[in-house]
Amino acid sequence: MGADASGVGGPRVLAIAGSPRRHGNSERLLDACISGLADAGADVDELVVVEHDIHPCRGCNACSSTGECVIVDDMRDIYPRIDDADAIVVASPVFFATVPAVLKALFDRMQPYWARRYALGGDAPERRPGAILIARGGGDPYGPEAAVTTTKSVFGVLGIDCLDVLDVEHVDGPADMGTHPDALESAKALGERLAQEAWRG
Numbered sequence: 001m002g003a004d005a006s007g008v009g010g011p012r013v014l015a016i017a018g019s020p021r022r023h024g025n026s027e028r029l030l031d032a033c034i035s036g037l038a039d040a041g042a043d044v045d046e047l048v049v050v051e052h053d054i055h056p057c058r059g060c061n062a063c064s065s066t067g068e069c070v071i072v073d074d075m076r077d078i079y080p081r082i083d084d085a086d087a088i089v090v091a092s093p094v095f096f097a098t099v100p101a102v103l104k105a106l107f108d109r110m111q112p113y114w115a116r117r118y119a120l121g122g123d124a125p126e127r128r129p130g131a132i133l134i135a136r137g138g139g140d141p142y143g144p145e146a147a148v149t150t151t152k153s154v155f156g157v158l159g160i161d162c163l164d165v166l167d168v169e170h171v172d173g174p175a176d177m178g179t180h181p182d183a184l185e186s187a188k189a190l191g192e193r194l195a196q197e198a199w200r201g
Helices: 025-039 075-084 101-108 111-119 145-158 181-200
Strands: 012-017 043-048 087-093 128-135 160-168
Touching (some): 012 025, 012 075, 012 181, 025 043, 025 160, 043 075, 087 181, 101 145, 128 145, 128 181
Parallel strands (some): 012 087, 087 128
16 A cells, blocks of 8 residues: 555545435535546545445454454455555435444444454554545534544544545535535545645555
């Protein structure tokens, strides 16, 4: 892991689309962010969570003995993509103040990373930059804090320093993000910043 700033190859950024609905508001934010990443020379690996078979964590604690998850599903292919990333960005809607079930299943399956470090005494992960994109309708008195905190908790286990959180409110319908051009520009700019931080790493 680690990009060569000489211009040969760029930093590899894992862009995670966490909505159960394709091409909605949070994914449009992610698309804008990906545009910024690409403009800044990053090699983007987009992970659309809903298109993968990801079972919930069983809480069996087997990974506390082995450092590996015993569940056989698409996470077997996703773990290497996480490991290979020089930076990670997560885009999510807000469902009842937190992330949707498809994204939470992915998050909960990060337990092996926790187990390797804290149960098995492994080294702390190499630090990497990350960012969070939130799209929400608004009106929930509890806001997006739980979704952001949940994502930051996963970032902590993965050794990711959160560069910024872009929170876009009042996007209820699937096409509402189109009425927020400033938000899309902000997502693109955040992608550029994230790539630049990954280059420095």
